Every structure is written in structure tokens, then in C-alpha cells.
Amino acid sequence: MTDNNNGSGETLVRVDGLKMYFPITSGVVFQKVKGHIKAVDGLNFSVQRGETLGLVGESGCGKSTTGRAILQLYRPTAGKVYFEDIDLTLMKGEDLRQQRRRMQMIFQDPYASLNPRMTVGSIVGEPLEVHNIAKGPERRERVQELLKVVGLNPYFINRYPHEFSGGQRQRIGVARALAVNPEFIVCDEPISALDVSIQAQVINLLEDLQAQFGLTYLFIAHDLSVVRHISDRIAVMYLGKIVELTDRKELYDTPMHPYTQALLSAVPIPDPRIESQRKRIILEGDVPSPANPPKGCNFSTRCPRVMAVCKEEEPEFRDAGGGHFVACWLYETVPSQYAAQEQVAVAN
């Protein structure tokens, strides 16, 4: 596959120090905050107009929370989310409603994300009415057009969600997201609830739509091969933080962060000879609780290449050259007091 970098160089969404903490409380009315689940803990990245940024990580690492916080479905605890030059975190009410026309979401579960008591026509047509785009027969026409665009039969307009298969439902979800002509779509694991045979269809649909409408995607997934296929750049998340962010090709050819290396080593290769010789990096232990992340680097408890400094100081997320961002002490100058310990350890 050729390198299809769709990024235009113009930044559409910029996330600056985004934090999303969920309080753990006790007591009634006068609640005491006992701690926080640090679902997203200081993210910095940007999405360029027209590109697809893949966001990968294992369950519970804060991928979906990131998507929702960007769209202001959750109000971020700290940090800024800029859409073009508008700070979404400061907006509310009618202003936010107006901005929401420009950004939409495709949900993971095509069963829970469609109201079982509404027809396809109402589900897809609702946003048209809310934003005064189309009414009456015009709305109906537009809905049928949208259904055609996502590869559904326009006659389905009067049917209910339960009359469709998972893949078809997801297409309805895509049509709903497209209804308001958004520029930016957060795809929250849009295919992980689908059968493998359907996954490719939906991915291809998303790619076609991107080309057709110049959409920008934040594509959240836990499946590296899917992300590899669709993304221009990929960010790897671990326990609420981005550990590595770079071009797709760069990430798969020369992964820098030990976590990324471990993830990539788990992707099977469809060739028995190579597969039998493939070395896997098996991570030990469990992901620490996001309520109580480890001191220093979040990955230090499971990292196969852990050093003394990793357990004390947090590595900075910075450009290691050519737009390859990584947060790891292996690629940074270790402060002198730790460097000495490191040598002692090696000598022993």
C-alpha cells in the first residue's frame, strides 16, 4: 500500500494538556473526593485537516474518554481543545451547539447507539431538523440521499434499527454522523463490534467518505492492523498518556517505545514460516489502576527495558526527530544522579 498521507498541513484539532479525571467520592450531598480516576492525563497532539489520526491502546487506557472529551461530551478537567482556533472547553449552550455541527462521532456499539424506538428516517433526519438544515419532504430526500451514500437502500427509511444487521446499523450510525456535514469525526472503535467479514466493508466505506467529503478522522481502535490500514499517523496510548506518536510507516518500521514494540510483536503475520520464527515480547503483570498510577513512567511497572530513572521521573513527550514523538527515557538524556545508578547496575 502506498503512503497516502492525506494531511494537509493545516491543523484542524489541537489538544493541549488535556486531562480528564473522574472523581471517586464518598458520602452524601456533602461529598468528599477520595481520589481521581485519571482516565486521560495530559495529552498533547493535533489532527490535521483531511488526515486520519489513529489512536490505539488496550481497554481502559482512556482512548474513548479522549474522543468524548474532545467533543465535549465530557467536560475536560484541565487542558484545551482547539477546533481551528476556537477553544471548545470555554464554550457552552447555544455556541457549543452550533460548533457541534462541525464534529460528530461514530459509536462503537451499533446496537446501543441507535434508539430502538425511532425509525431510520427519524434517527438520521433528527439532526437535519435540529440544525434547521432541512424539513419535511426535503428532509426525507436528504435522508434517502445519505442512506445511499453509506450504501443502504433508501427504502429502508421507515424501518426500525432492530430490522438491521450489525454492519447495516453501523452504516446508519455513519449516515447520522454525516447528516450535518461535519468536518471532523471521532470514530470510537467503529468496527470492533462487527463481524470480521463486515469490518472491511465499513472501513472501506469510511475511507471512501473521507475522500468524497474531505473528512478528518480521529480513529480509535485497539486493533493495530485495522489502524495501520486506515491511519496516516498513529498515537499509542497507555494508561491515560500518549507514549508514542508518528507516521504510520515510521511506527510500524521503527517503533521506539517499548510498549509499542510489545504491541506490534503481538500482531500475527499471515505466513506460517515467518510466524513460527516471530519473536514476541510478552508483557508481565496487569495495567496499574488509573486511580493510582505508578510514580515516574506509567509503563515502568511492566517495561522490559526499565531503568532506575523510569521509576522516579516521568519522561517528557517530545520529538525524537522527524516528527516521531515518544515519551521514554531510552531516548532522553537521563539526569546525572540516575545515570550513575544505571552504570552501577550494569557493572554488577
Add this chain to the structure above:
Amino acid sequence: MAGNTTGGGSQPASLATHERRALPAVFTRWWHALRELYARPSSALGTTLVLVFLAMALFGPLIAPYSATEQISGAARQAPSVQHLFGTDHLGRDVFSRVVLGARDILALAGLGTLFAVVIGTLIGLFSAYRGGLTDEVTFRFFDSLLALPALLLALLVLGVVGPSRNSVLVVLVIVYVPIVARVVRSVVLSTKQKGYVEAARLQGESTASIVRRDIFPSVTPALTVEAGLRFSYAIFLVASLGFLGVGVQPPNPDWGLMVSQARPYVSLTPWALYFPAAAIALLVIGVNLAADGLKRVMLPGREV
């Protein structure tokens, strides 16, 4: 890929039809529910009892041979007979007529009280739970404190303030049951508002009122129907209790609770004047309860208690 349509050939017939109406679906659901109720002996009995009392309330004046207040001269303290099916009380009033005519009062009071409580409680529960935050917290802690008081005690407190009358009984029912209904609604809303389609509606910029009405309320209706049935049965009991205590419906109205309390001093002379209204209360409460229980099995399958 995107161009080709998934499934289904041409169906020109359905293209012209307007969007489906929800009304017939509601009717079939209720018809279905009624048939389900009659599928079990206990709920069939309950439903039948309720229907019988309902008929009594609607057609009472046609069924009752005497008026509720008519004192039949020379016929006081008569035992049940063909002339007076349930006998007569110490004032010579026909007990059967009074029981039949009393059905309207108790059903109307309990029914209206339940209706108001359900409507108000649902509105509070829906919006408070959907908005969440401090208002929700404060509202429901206040409701919890109301729930801590026994219903009857709360009722007496309220009646002590507003004075006994039919309208006061309504006010009491609303105050006593709004917190309970609101709590049930809230619990369903809290789980529904996490659903993907609610988030999707928010993303599309729908207003709170529209999200609550179109996306949240429909998921509340099954639990709400069951709760309304239960509240109705308790409301009947409460109305009768208040009548018995003399703070509810006032004489000479043929209130069952009031009839029991008036017949009490003469229980050795005219026991029938006490037993029949008491039995009517018991049967109606049992009937509504059984029907509500059956309704629960129909509307909330898999959540039997």
C-alpha cells in the same frame, strides 16, 4: 463499495408511505398485556376483581337498589337477606348500596391521586436525573427524608395542616407518592442516559427537553406502568385508612373506611355493616396488587421479585 446498496431489492410500495405512527403499536401492546395478564390465574383473578370494581364505580347508581344516605324506615339493623343483600346498618341504610356506591369515591380518589403523583414524580425524576448535579442530589435527599416517615404519619401531618376533605386526601397522596415514583423513574434514567443514542442526540445538538422526551422517557414507561399499578393499590389502602380514622372523606359519604369506622361500635349488633365494606377494601387492594404483579411480569420480564 459505498455505492452498492446492502440487501433488499426495490420496494416502491413502502417509499410512498409516511413515517409509521406509534399509536397502533401502543394499542397492540396493551391488548397483548391484557392477554398476558389472563394467562396466569393469579393475575387473571386480580384483573377480574379490578374490572368488577371498576364497573361498580362506573355504573354504581344503576346497580344499587337504594341511595347511599336513604334511611329505610323500620329496617335498621337487619341481617343480610334477599331484600338487603348485605343487611342494613344501625341507621337503617342499605349496606350493599353503600358499598357499591362507595366504589366510585375510593377509585376516583386513589386513581386521581396516583395519576397526579405519577405525572409530577415522573417529570421531577426525568429532569432531575438527566441534569444530575447538586439540584438532583438535594431533591432526592429531601425525598429520601420524606420516605423515612411512614406514609400514614406523613398523611396525618399533612391533613393536620390542610384539614380533612376530598381535596386534602388528593394532596396527601401526591405528597406521599411523588418521591417514590420520582425515585423509580430516576433509577431508569440514570442507566438510560449512559446509552450511546443519548450521547449521539447530545452531539447532534438536541435540546434537553427533546432528548428527555424522545430518547429517555420511552425507556421509563415499562417500569413506570408497574410502579403506577403498585402505587394505586397502596393509594386505595391509604384512602380507606384515612376514611377510617375520620380525617379523609367525611360523612355521610359512603366511604368504605368511614363505613367500617361507623359500624365499629355496633359490631356485635350489625357485624355485616362492618364486614362487607372491610371485605370490599381487602378485595380491591388484593385485586389491584395481583394485577400489578402480573403487569410486572409482562412489562419487566426477568425482574421478578
